[in-house]
Amino acid sequence: MSSIEEYETNSGNIYSRSDQQNFQSESIPLRELPHDLNFPSKDKNLSNTRSINETASIPPSLPSSSIMEVTHSNESIDEDDEQLHPDNFPDGGLKAYLVLLGSFLGCIVTLGVMNSVGAVQAYVSNNILENYSESTISWIFSIYYFLSYAIALVSGPLFDKNGVFWLLVLFTIFTFVGLMGIANSTEIYHFILGFIALGIGTGLGMNPLISVVSHYFFYKRGLTVAIGMSGGSIGGLVFPLLLRKLYFSMGYVWAIRILAFTCLGLSILSTLLVKERFKRVKSKKIKNLECKYTNNFDLLKSEIADFIKIKDRAYVFLTLGGFFSEFSLVLMITYYASYAIDKGFSESNALLLLTVWNATGIAGRCIPGLASDYLGRFNVNVVMLILWVLSVLVLLLPFGDNHKILWAFAAIGGTTSACILTLLPACLSQITPTKHLGKRYGIINFYLSLANLFGLPIAAAIIDVSYDNLIIFIGILATCGALFWTISRISLVGTKLNIKV
Template sequence: MFPAGPTYVQDDKRESLELAPLAHVHDEYDSRPMASSSAFQSGKPSMFNDKTFQDDTVENSTEVFEEDPLETVEYPDGGWKAYSTVAASLLGLICAFGIMNSTGAIESYLEKNTLKTIPTTTISWIFAIYTFLSFGGNLFSGALFDTYGAKKVAVPGAVLLCGGLLATASCTQVWQFVLSFGVCCGIGCALLMAPMVSCIAHFFKQKRGLALGIAMPGASIGGVIWPLVCNSLYPKIGFPWTMRVLGFIFMGILTTSCLLINDRLDEISNQTSSKSSVWAKVKESIDFKTLKDPVYLILVGALFMNEFSLILCFTYIPSYALDKGYSESFSLIALTVVNASGVGGRYLPSHLSDAYGRFNMILAMSAIATFAVLVLWLPFGKYKPAFVIFCIVYGFATAATLALTPLCTSQISKAKDFGKRYGTAYFFVSFGNLICIPIGIALTKTSAGYNGMLAFAGAGSFCSTLLFVLARYKLAKFTWKAV
């Protein structure tokens, strides 16, 4: 659910400025925060055992770290502008990704109160459209950032997000919620993501891992804070004023963020980037020809199924809790627990992947997520202790898969192709995000109820794990290698 940060190589064998304009193309939920300053160190070519696969893929995997003699841009790696930009990114992500990770807190209230007479399947389209625009819109916001810089993209995004929340407060019908929250907030979040993530690449090189490590936790911080705010305010001032309070808080935070954010677009574009149009840059972000690479194609399928499952689960954890008789307060706390446990999930597995392999780690985390849904949540979710354990395990595992996604993509990509490959992958994933919520919630209206939805989500996660295993097999068969 969260976008990847820009490429950074610890040994400084390669610094590809071509990635900076494209690395914001969507990560999630989120992230998709990057945990390690050595995040994009690729594996050695010797990991390829299959000659056929090697012929198809070695071109993308072995040239990542060739020295670029044309690079002349110097990075300050410190100073007021650099660190104020990191602070701006942190604040912006607290709002943009924070509200994205808290949609369950809004959905559960609408389902039980404001829109209680409306079919749940209809309500789900509010959040499906929001998710689709938030992720899919990154292709356009990235191109806008490359062309106009951070402030000119972040300010309209902040206005749309804050305005959308204030408008949501006054909504009473589904179409109003679709326009205010689904469309307005969705586009606002999309516009904020690109500048908030990519601006750091303009100021940091040697310390980029540190800078990203400071900024990216904003996604989880927001995911923890905003459900707690809703939980506290709903019974006291009701839904309309809770949304207004959120809107005013966001207004203050994002105003500070927009004032602090900077970029070095003129200097970098003059030395490294073409003067192509916004639409040309959007088209450059997607390359369907790259699907000819078999491992990349399998990875795209795995990412599609992974996000299909996790967005469904994240959105309806509070609704499930209410359906099982838990209090509204507990249902929002459960969502907070999922987001809080994701803080460790974003970083520890990414660091371990340097030693144990990115594909090894992501398939392990996907397997744990599948276990959490099918073994912990599905049969035992009606018991509160088991449900809490599920939230902890699932939050950690899914956050890990999101953080490891850009690392796996980079491992089988040339540096210059990473942005296109990442953008192409999430072009497909965003359409899965559009349909997964309505399909999943429709299953709750069958005789199986929420158990039907959980089985569906678990099956999606299981398919994702199998595809990760297949991708890993294509890379190194069943050998014990760090792949």
């Protein structure tokens, strides 16, 4: 490998990857990048280590191609920091698995409802707001997606600092109120208000429910995050079937009300089961910094400015990759049922397509999640992204008029998209200190929320011209996502393929 430029840490020390060439071992067919470089070394006498804020160290045996600029903490290490070492994560036990169960139940609500929005959008567009254009109706769901992701910018740091309980209490309340409001909506502004409440609830709950799993699992993190998030596939599998049956047997109002009470019960159980393992303890330095700001909003703006200036290239490209890939998935999930109806599917069968999508998503989360613990999370995600791009541009775009192809794409798209959604937080946790995971995941979701706010109306305007143009747009987004994910991996380990990362 050629010499690579120097990196500068926040502590002011400069290190060159090329200085570490003597640590390479080409005889190993698959070299592993440590899943989390931000933990204190158990061996305090290690030589050739480098200081990260005077606390964390990188093992000296790390191959040069695996050395990267890691995430840095601005806080001093508290007495729980020994727990951050990989060997001190529970990776099992009753408490850890109860938390995983709580995350799973909560994701049925947050991600499950999000995966089922197409079932609501298709019914509302064709039966309640049929006199409105698709671009006008799209604002209802764009605001919902925007809030679902944007509020993670607030819920992430709050989770890191204060824990999960009150966030999940508010998540339960807002989700129930939002769904009940949607059930009684008849005008477009009614739907907007209902989905605003639902979006706030989703935004408050989604980030901590996903991030908390990484508090308890390290070596099994890929699989366990996948299991927790597979709740979204279960919800996306069950909710469209439930709505499909109830729309015609009990009517729209009671269909959504039953969905609301189902989500209420699951949310309460999740709140009782989920508990964080870490809370962020502020150093005197950070407390003094906060005194410079008159309110939390000014402090939040300062943290965003710090992110914009960040030198962690892997995180920047991961953010861009997550932005484009998840944006493409959100558009497909939202409009796939409507796309199928446009191609001649009945409304009932179009909802079944969403069921197939989410059913295959269960395997798409768990199997690649398990494989990622052995082959590398970045490696697996890049492969699945390439398959996602090919399924859109090679399968759906030229053959979308064929109903059999629509069923096949529902299976392939559901599998690949579920993996991509699952491995984003798993990959992020690999380059982020565990106690800062909520904040960093929140920042990524905030940027994605901006795409949702304006992207859905743009997509709806494209639909007014042609659904095929929408598929081209989604394919371009997916291609950009795969490209930036690949660059993020390259920024970590270069172009070699025999490295687990």
